[in-house]
Amino acid sequence: AKVDTVVVDKTGTLTNGRPELTDVLAFDGWSQDEVLALAARAETASEHPLAEAIIRGAEDRGLAVPLIDAAEPVTGHGIRARIDGQDVTVGTAALLREQPDPAPVLELNELGRTAMWVGVNGQAVGIVAVADTVRADAAAAIAALHRRGVRVVMATGDASRVAHNVAAQLGVDEVRAELMPEDKLDIVRELQDAGRVVAMVGDGVNDTPALARADIGVAMGAAGSPAAIETADIALMADRLPRLPYALGLARRTVRTMRINIAIALVTVAVLLAGVLAGGVTMSIGMLVHEASVLLVIAIAMLLLRPTLREDQPTLRVTSREGVRV
Structure with missing residues (x-):
């Protein structure tokens, strides 16, 4: 709250978490299909949404994407794999031995696309780019x-x-x-x-x-x-x-409702206690006022249920580490 x-x-x-392959660039005599096939095979060892986009893009082009035996995710940089006796990397330029000209990647980034270098034995052979919506x-x-x-x-x-x-x-x-x-x-x-x-x-x-x-x-x-x-x-x-924002709003309304109900309960008890001490409140009146305050507190609390009755409101699951913390 x-x-x-x-x-x-x-x-x-x-974003939707389902990016699509948008660009494939190839360098030094490599074809686009060769670059994409290597990238897709390396990414079969990854569960990242960007990896899925590269694999789908390769399959859409009719390229074979067999699974590989050895791959090593490089946290924050990409993935390194062993394919057909070659070290293949897909990710940032940090995975390459020689730093390539960043201009193609910067140009793709300007268009809102995520570009990844494809390297073979430490040399950049191409770039694959994906975009999420x-x-x-x-x-x-x-x-x-x-x-x-x-x-x-x-x-x-x-x-x-x-x-x-x-x-x-x-x-x-x-x-x-x-x-x-x-x-x-x-x-x-x-x-x-x-x-x-x-x-x-x-x-x-x-x-x-x-x-x-x-x-x-x-x-x-x-x-x-x-x-x-x-x-x-x-x-x-x-x-x-x-x-x-619905969950945040619900939490704030819940806290506000709790404070209101606590205030009502305390004021009711204080008034009744003062009335009893002054001799102006009988038992029947005290019980009536007390029960009325209880009903009021319940009614105010039930107002929290109104948004959840609408079909467009969410279902939340609280999985707190230390009890309910909203």
């Missing part, structure tokens, strides 16, 4: 958070230009891009040290440390990984981002 800052993961939370309801959800006085920070491992492109579409207050998984945890700590009450929203395994550290962890239940759902305090059980 006291949350004033929301840190949101981009892929799968603000923003959720149709993301802008409305962020606007609803702003109306509640909540600051929205987007945290992503994507390139800065891609992240700012998405943020500009949605009205995000602050962008933190090109992050390693542990950086999200550091951002949550930094905001908390600044006196902020932080909610972290994510759906992937990489988000679990930040979800655990945040004052409130929120997992996108429909698309979220089991680890993220287990770690979070609240799981939004359908893939609809507007449920986040």
Whole structure:
């Protein structure tokens, strides 16, 4: 209820999490199909949405994408695999021995696409690029958070230009891009040290440390990984981002209702006690007033049920680490 800052993961939370292959560039005598086939085979060992986009793109072109025996995810950079006796990498330029000209990647990033270098034995042989689409309801959800006085920070491992492109579409207050998984945890700590009450929203395994550290962890239940759902305090059980401001609003209404009901109960008891001591309240009047106050408290509490009767309202699951924390 006291949350004033929301840190949101981009892929799968603000975006649909189903990117599509948009570009394949090939260098040094390699064909586009060869570059794409290598990238797709390497990505068969990854569960990241970007990997799925590359594999789907290769299959759509009729390329064979057999599974590989050995692959090693490189946290925050991409993946390294052994294919047909060659070391194949897909990800950032940090995976390559020689740093290539960044111009093609920067150009693709300017278009809002996520570009990845494809390397063979440390040499860049091409680039694959994918683009994700923003959720149709993301802008409305962020606007609803702003109306509640909540600051929205987007945290992503994507390139800065891609992240700012998405943020500009949605009205995000602050962008933190090109992050390693542990950086999200550091951002949550930094905001908390600044006196902020932080909610972290994510759906992937990489988000679990930040979800655990945040004052409130929120997992996108429909698309979220089991680890993220287990770690979070609240799981939004359908893939609809507007449920986040709804949950925040429900929490604030609940706290406000509790305070009102406590005030009614205390005032009623104080008035009755004073009346009894003054001799002006009989037992029958006292019982009548007390029971009336109980009915009033119940009626006010039942007002919280009204939004949940509407079909467009969410189903929430509270999975708190320390009891119910809303």
